[in-house]
Amino acid sequence: MLSFIWKDNEKKFREMIEKLPVKYGVDFNIPDEIKTPLRAYVTFDGSIIEYEVYIKEILPKDVKSDYNRTTKGVQAILVIERADKVNLNVKDIEPVGKKQGSKVQKFMLINIEEEAPKIPEKFRKLNKMEEKIHELLASMKKSLPDNIVEELSSRIIKFNLNDDEIRAVLEETVKDFEKSMVDPHEAVGIVAAQSIGEPGTQLTLRTFHYAGVAEVNITKGLPRLIEIVDARTKPSTPTMTIYLEDSIKNDQEKVEIIAKKIESIEMIDIADVEINVSEMTITIVLDREKMAKRRITKTQVMDALKRIKHQGLSINEEDDNIIISLEEPSYKRLYNLSEEVKNLLVSGIKGIERAIVKYEEAQKEYRIYTQGSNLKAVLEMDGVDPRKTTTNDIMEIYEVLGVEAARNAIIDESIRTLEEQGLNVDIRHIMLVADMMTFEGTVEAIGRHGVAGKKASVLARAAFEITSKHLLQAGLLGESDGLRGVAENIIVGQPITLGTGAVNLVYKYPEKKR
Amino acid sequence: MMGDEIKKRINSLNFALLSPDEIRKMSAVKVTTADTYDEDGFPLDRGLMDLHMGVIEPGLRCKTCNGKVDECPGHFGHIELAMPVIHVGFVKEIKDILDATCNSCGRIKMKDEELEVYRPILEKTILNGEETLESTSIVNRIIDEAAQRTVCPHCGAEQYKITLDKPTTFRENGRKLSAKEIRERFERIPDKDLIFLGINPNSARPEWMILTVLPVPPVNVRPTITLETGERSEDDLTHKLVDIIRINQRLRDSKDSGAPQLIIEDLWELLQYHITTYFDNQTSGLPPARHRSGRPLKTLVQRLKGKEGRFRSNLSGKRVNFSARTVISPEPFLSINEVGVPEEAARELTVPIPVTPFNIEKLREIVRRGPNPKGEKYLPGANYVIKQNEKGMRQRILIMEKNAEEIANKLEPGWIVERQLMDGDVVLFNRQPSLHRMSMMAHRVRVMKHRTFRFNLAVCPPYNADFDGDEMNLHVLQSEEAKAEARILMAVQEHIRSPRFGGPIIGGVHDHITGMFMLTYMNPKFTKEETLHILSYVKYDKLPDPVIENGKEYYRGKDIFSLILPKDLNIEYKSKICDGTGCKECVFEKCPYDAYVMIKEGRLITGTIDEKSIGAFKGILLDKISRDYPPDVAAQFIDNFTRLAVGVISFRGFTTGIDDTDIPEETKIQVDLILNDAIEATKTYIDAYQRGILQPSPGKSPEETLEDNIMRVLSDAQKKAGEIASKHLGLENPSVIMARSGARASMLNLSQVAANIGQQAVRGRRINRGYLGRTLPHFRKGDLGAYAHGYVRSSYKKGLTPLEYFFHAMGGREGLVDTAVRTSRSGYMQRRLINALEDLKVTDNDGIVIDTTDNIIQFKYGEDGIDPTRSKGGKPVDFDSIFQKVLGERYLSAKRGGK
Amino acid sequence: MVSKMRKINVMEHELVPEHHLISEEEEKKLLQDLGTEKESLPKIKRNDPAIKMLERIYGPIRPGRVIKIIRKSPTSGKYIAYRVVTEE
Incomplete structure (x- = not known):
């Protein structure tokens, strides 16, 4: 699907999209190669794309149209089906077409995507044995999850079972599986919370205890688990594990280069920044030694300085010093500017403080471990494997990869934290917590600001952390508590609606014999 | 008939505001x-x-x-207030309403067309007493919008800014607004506008937020x-x-x-x-x-x-009757399902038993005994009798010696006898902090002499109880329903496996493991007398086949153990004493160290029974029995091996002394040499560092590298010294038996007693804090040596020097503080998790997990629908067991070959 | 200075499961099988990176549509979940 931009009259456009679908005449020519269906982007002021329009068909110009943008010079009629609000920067799209002369063409061909991105399939096809097993199960009117079938299949093949034995094994497996299933009405939430909370007393509080490992200091144990459960925006020790592309993951040099590239270096790491108030200047004294150690060139410094967005600046070079002068004398601006210069990113990716290369024996490859995290930028870097590279910052994962990825990250991080301390907690409990935290499509904390605070019951919220006052207010304005949860039933003094309380026993009198 | 009350359920609670009229109506007095x-x-x-x-x-x-x-x-009573007063709890709402409504006509300061858009959504939620994210945000937007209008769109009156002087004073344009004026304004607001302000007109009028009558x-x-x-x-x-x-x-x-x-x-x-x-x-x-x-x-x-x-403190948790609390003490000969209750407690705690024609004679006997039956043997009496008197009210009659006979005779069906606790009654037993559901389990009562609660030691892990003075609570169940639920769902034997990780949590501890080890390691021989003595502690069918040597009959330990195994059990695995380091290749059942356990058809053929077999968390044998057999078989097994272990160990005797850690002189010299070398290595590193020639590790500073190296060298030395000392600590040594079998302590502990304690650490580093530039004034400033930063060279046996002792105390203190702070922080996290997740339950529709509003949290519990308790360490199915069952030996030998 | 930026397909990342847009008929059947309403389903935001990726294939996806998610499950191998799209 190709897309192109066209500029339009705001009022008319908005009127038009109120009654879709519509046939819309345009006064520019659409090349024949372009095939429908097709998407176009509409800007009004030329720099922000505000609408995405879905064009189903392109009709020849003499077909009657519902809305004529210009009466003469109609070159094509577009059948527009949908129009959605978006917010894109025109500059984000690399134009491929040419500007003709000094007049900007009314449309630009952009971003030729020959095919839409594919949804990668993450599951392999079943092998013959697995299919056979599925058939047998179907004939028994039973089913088993895929990974059990997989395991069975590999063992059956390895130990060479005959058909009778296969059947027997399947029957036994189904029996064992069904015996182990969870009972209906089981109070699964409480069990999960207890199973995670109880070993908490065995988690260390200490976050350190790195005796001589050449790695970064990472929060572990109880504080880390609390961070995860609180959905903290930034963990106290953000870190990334960067995997490299297959082509370079065994090449130490290349990996080192990438590590150096992403390690962020700020101006103060390689220079002294002095303020001269009387002359309203900032002097940057470059430290050649530090620059050499970090392999920074002066050009990089100059390029970085170009990124400062301030008016009235002039930058002059004097041997190893760079002088920035402010035209308008203003102490405040001078100070702000000096801070900006000090923290200016000269090289590397913002947020990555340290990048260390480590060789992993088990997988025979090099990896980069960082102190600091910037998932988006790192994934986009050449040489980095964008499939496996990850971070421990859950919120970043949510923003860059989506809520499902965040859910998996929560589970992975939590399991890791517990296993590191030698604690074994069934993953199903953690899954339940992760599912609760991501139910709303975002990552919510466990606690009164998130999951617990949104409970439907007035009494439950009142009994939890929140000041009773808050909730009595909301309650008094007409709320009704349906007494469906655990806390409220305990307060009221009746059996809870879980477990045995979810069921009513009825005694059936025996039939009276006539 | 008594107990005819139909139990009703409260369906919902509605909240609303009280109007002054209602207050006056409900008042009994002014x-x-x-x-x-x-x-x-x-x-x-x-x-x-x-x-x-x-x-x-x-x-x-x-x-x-x-x-x-x-x-x-x-x-309630009421007080007529002379003048209206603002209710402090509603100050925010009052401000919002004042901001959003007109000061003269009382309508919201927005045009009708603007408001009507929102009416359907708001009606659906607010009129039904619900509050959603959407409805709240709409209301907030309306209030914000309306607040900004300075002219009323309905009547045109000019509006002024309203400010709030905390906590209850309102000002309009600087002039104080009295409560009376606010009330008058609110009275003018029409009902139909109320939903846009977030108020449900069916339950509240805004002027009610200003009090004219105060309920007493x-x-x-x-x-x-x-x-x-x-x-x-x-x-x-x-x-x-x-x-x-x-x-x-x-x-x-x-x-x-x-x-x-x-x-x-x-x-x-x-x-x-x-x-x-x-x-x-x-x-x-x-x-x-x-x-x-x-x-x-x-x-x-x-x-x-x-x-x-x-x-x-009074609603979510209450103090209850029919409960007891006392110190706990161990009782190995009770079943895991039982709890020993002191007689004094049993006489106070009662169970209500309704009188029926089927039990009336029995109950008469009990009532006759009165509240204090005499005699050596404990017999339950009764404390109260409840009957319905002439007026139809319940009457509780105290039984005393003088009226016991009379009451017993008057007993009729329909009455209730509160009889004292007796053997077999179902009670809940609990230890706080109750961190998981196994902290409260149902036990059967065994009334015993003396004043402590007693139970089988194997049940200690779920309660996390030890006997250093811990107290536990007991609750006597009062209704038949409760007793049935407890007996079936909460019984100890139903909780042998933990939901946390799908493995056993009730099992052998300490001496149990030692005992089993001594019974089965290298298959010791017992004379017939000895065997009968040991077996007198358990129930068994018949004696195993003896072994004849020199004309005398001997019985072997493994055969004795096999008597308590289920008859069709087949399993094999490595025991704990197999440390995996000694052998190049495992020879399985031919293991010379007796470290490969093989059980066929309920007989222990080879291997030693230790922590890996019957231990509380790691016991593989326990795991299999608790999973493949019903709970009472597993309970019986645990009862049996605990008794057997006690039998063996008290028969054989077991003691430990400081001589367990004796090592010969030559070994001591070897240890010294190793430690000396380590100290030298340390000095070399320090020297290199001070001369600036130390090679820093990648990504680390020279200081960090130095520390890393020193710690590593000293730690390696500790390990090596420990290994050398351990060579001389064999399995005849009780301390080693305990360490190797997994009963208590580890070889690390023993090596610290015998050879060398090692480096003390605070915050993961060598001891650093203390004086300026040095830890203690005994050292020079800048001394980086091992001894100056918490290296303890001595062993516990040798004794620590004062400086070593000081550093050791620093390291130890860190651990204690950590534990103390940890309990409160972890407790808070548990509370929040519980609170957030408590309402989730599995439906009967295909394993879907829902919350109170029927939201689907999981489409299938755990993504596979398996209960973690019933899983095998997280896996739903025990493949080995299945294949073994179907293929028999072929599978086992193939696995062994492929292992 | 970073090297050339490239656009990544978030769906390829290990942590991201398969996301698919289901048709309105399939939606109806799903709700019928579950016996519930759309509001009870777990949600996913319109501006979720995975949804944005899907939009490049299917075009704009309005709130109210249902996404079928096929996860690699550590317990069952394959697990199917659904999320309903909500406003940003």
């Missing part, structure tokens, strides 16, 4: 006097303790319902306390009400007598203050009202809030 009692000590009429509002003294009757102290529930809580909500000295002390709330009435009276008098405006306003403000503090004495911006003693008063909000407040 309170006008600020005094409480008269000279005789009698409650004053129209006073705050008026008998219309309830009784607190026994002997007096309530004037409203004529009930006595225990019958009358208390009744019944007397039993704020009772008078009589101190030991005979003086009467009024409750805090009563004190506050006294203040309120006094000021209210003065205000009324001033108004009536035409006093100057200023005085009236002053009194009005004072009244507002008193009423505000009456509701919430911790209102920000207001000085709290205090007692004469200086202590702030505890008023309504304080009664509800926080951990000690009504919700958390």
Whole structure:
């Protein structure tokens, strides 16, 4: 699907999209190669794309149209089906077409995507044995999850079972599986919370205890688990594990280069920044030694300085010093500017403080471990494997990869934290917590600001952390508590609606014999 | 018949605001006097303790319902306020409404067309008493929008800015808005506008947020306390009400007598203050009202809030009757399902038994015994009998020796006998902190002499109980339903496996493991006498086949052990004493160290039974039995091996002494050499560092590299020294038996006693803190050596030097502090998790997990629908077991070959 | 200075499961099988990176549509979940 931009009259456009679908005449020519269906982007002021329009068909110009943008010079009629609000920067799209002369063409061909991105399939096809097993199960009117079938299949093949034995094994497996299933009405939430909370007393509080490992200091144990459960925006020790592309993951040099590239270096790491108030200047004294150690060139410094967005600046070079002068004398601006210069990113990716290369024996490859995290930028870097590279910052994962990825990250991080301390907690409990935290499509904390605070019951919220006052207010304005949860039933003094309380026993009198 | 009451369920609770009319209607008396009692000590009429509002003294009757102290529930009264007062809890809402509505016509300051858009959504939620994210945000937007309009779109009147002086003063354009004016404005707001303000017109009108009548809580909500000295002390709330009435009276008098405006306003403000503090004495911006003693008063909000407040301390958790608490002590010969209850406790705790024609004779006998039966053997008596008397009311009759016979004869079906606890009764046994559901389990009672609760040691892990003075609680179940649920769902044997990780949590600890080890390691021989003695502790079918040697009959340990195994059990695995380091290749059942356990058809063929077999968390044998066999088989197995272990160990004897850690001189010299080398290596590193030639590791500074190296060198030395010492500590040594079998301690502990303790660490580093530039004044500044930073060279046996002792204490202290802080932080996290997840349950629709509003949290529990308790360490199915069952030996030998 | 930026397909990342847009008929059947309403389903935001990726294939996806998610499950191998799209 190709897309192109066209500029339009705001009022008319908005009127038009109120009654879709519509046939819309345009006064520019659409090349024949372009095939429908097709998407176009509409800007009004030329720099922000505000609408995405879905064009189903392109009709020849003499077909009657519902809305004529210009009466003469109609070159094509577009059948527009949908129009959605978006917010894109025109500059984000690399134009491929040419500007003709000094007049900007009314449309630009952009971003030729020959095919839409594919949804990668993450599951392999079943092998013959697995299919056979599925058939047998179907004939028994039973089913088993895929990974059990997989395991069975590999063992059956390895130990060479005959058909009778296969059947027997399947029957036994189904029996064992069904015996182990969870009972209906089981109070699964409480069990999960207890199973995670109880070993908490065995988690260390200490976050350190790195005796001589050449790695970064990472929060572990109880504080880390609390961070995860609180959905903290930034963990106290953000870190990334960067995997490299297959082509370079065994090449130490290349990996080192990438590590150096992403390690962020700020101006103060390689220079002294002095303020001269009387002359309203900032002097940057470059430290050649530090620059050499970090392999920074002066050009990089100059390029970085170009990124400062301030008016009235002039930058002059004097041997190893760079002088920035402010035209308008203003102490405040001078100070702000000096801070900006000090923290200016000269090289590397913002947020990555340290990048260390480590060789992993088990997988025979090099990896980069960082102190600091910037998932988006790192994934986009050449040489980095964008499939496996990850971070421990859950919120970043949510923003860059989506809520499902965040859910998996929560589970992975939590399991890791517990296993590191030698604690074994069934993953199903953690899954339940992760599912609760991501139910709303975002990552919510466990606690009164998130999951617990949104409970439907007035009494439950009142009994939890929140000041009773808050909730009595909301309650008094007409709320009704349906007494469906655990806390409220305990307060009221009746059996809870879980477990045995979810069921009513009825005694059936025996039939009276006539 | 007794117990005919139909049990009803409360379906829902609706909240609403009280209107002044309702308050007056529900009031039993109009309170006008600020005094409480008269000279005789009698409650004053129209006073705050008026008998219309309830009784607190026994002997007096309530004037409203004529009930006595225990019958009358208390009744509200009311106070007519001289002037309207703002209810402090609604200040935010009042401000919002003032901002959003017109000051003259009372409508919301937005055009009808703008508002009507939102009507359908708001009607769906607010009129039904619900509050969604959407509805709240709409209401907030409306209020924000309307607040900005300076001209009313309906009547055109000019609007002014409203400010709030905390906590209860409103100003319009600087001029103070009195409560009366606000009330008048609110009265003008039409019902149909209310939903746009977030108020449900069916349950509240905004003017009700300004009080004109104050309800007075019944007397039993704020009772008078009589101190030991005979003086009467009024409750805090009563004190506050006294203040309120006094000021209210003065205000009324001033108004009536035409006093100057200023005085009236002053009194009005004072009244507002008193009423505000009456509701919430911790209102920000207001000085709290205090007692004469200086202590702030505890008023309504304080009664509800926080951990000690009504919700958390009296509603979500309560003190209960029919409970007991005492110290616990071990009793190896009880079944895991039983609990030993002291006789004194059993006589107080009763179970209500309804009398039926089937049990009436038995019960008569019990009642006849009275509350204190005599005799050596404990026999349950009865303490109370409950019957319905002529008036149809329940009557509880105390049984005493003199009326016991009479009552026993009068017993009829329909009565209830509260009989004392006896063997077999179902009780709940609990240890706090109750961190998981296994902290409270159902046990069967065994009434015993002496004054502690007793239970089988294998049950210690789930309770996390030890016997250093711990106390535990007992609850006696009172209804048949409860007893049935407890017996079936909460029994100890149902909880042998933990939901946390799908493995056994009840199992062998300490001496159990030692005992089993001694019974089975290298298959010791026992004479017939010895065998019979050991087996006298367990139930068994018949003696195993003996082994004849030199004409005498011997029985082998493994065969004795096999007597308690289920007959069709087949399993094999490596035991704990297999440390995997000695052998190049495993020879499985031919293991010379007897470290490969093989059980066929219920017989132990090879291998040693230790922690890996029957231990509480790691026991593979226990795991299999608890999974493949019903709970009572598993319980029986645990009962048996605990008894057997006790039998073996008390028969064989087991002791330990310091000589367990003796190592020969040559070994000591070897250890010394190793440690010397390590110290030298340390010095070399330090020297290199000081001369600046130390090679830093990648990414680390020279200091960090130095520390890393030193710690590594010393740690390696400790390990090596330990290994050398361990070579001389063999399995005849009791301490080694305990360490190797997994009963208690580890080889690390032993090596620390025998050879060398090692480096102490605080925060993961060598000891650093102390004096300036050095840890202690005994060292020079800048000394980086091993001894200067917490290296303890001595062994525990040798004894620590004073400096070593000091550093060791520093390291140890860190651990203790860590534990102390950890418990509270982890407890808080557990509380939040529980609170957030407590309502989730599995439906009967294909394993879907839902919450209270039927939201689908998981489409299938755990993504596969498997209960973690029933899983095998997280895996739903035990493949090995299945394949073994179907293929038999072929599978096992193939696995062994492929291992 | 970073090297050339490239656009990544978030769906390829290990942590991201397969997301698919289901048709309105399939939606109806799903709700019928579950016996519930759309509001009870777990949610996913319109501006979720995975949804944005899907939009490049299917075009704009309005709130109210249902996404079928096929996860690699550590317990069952394959697990199917659904999320309903909500406003940003």
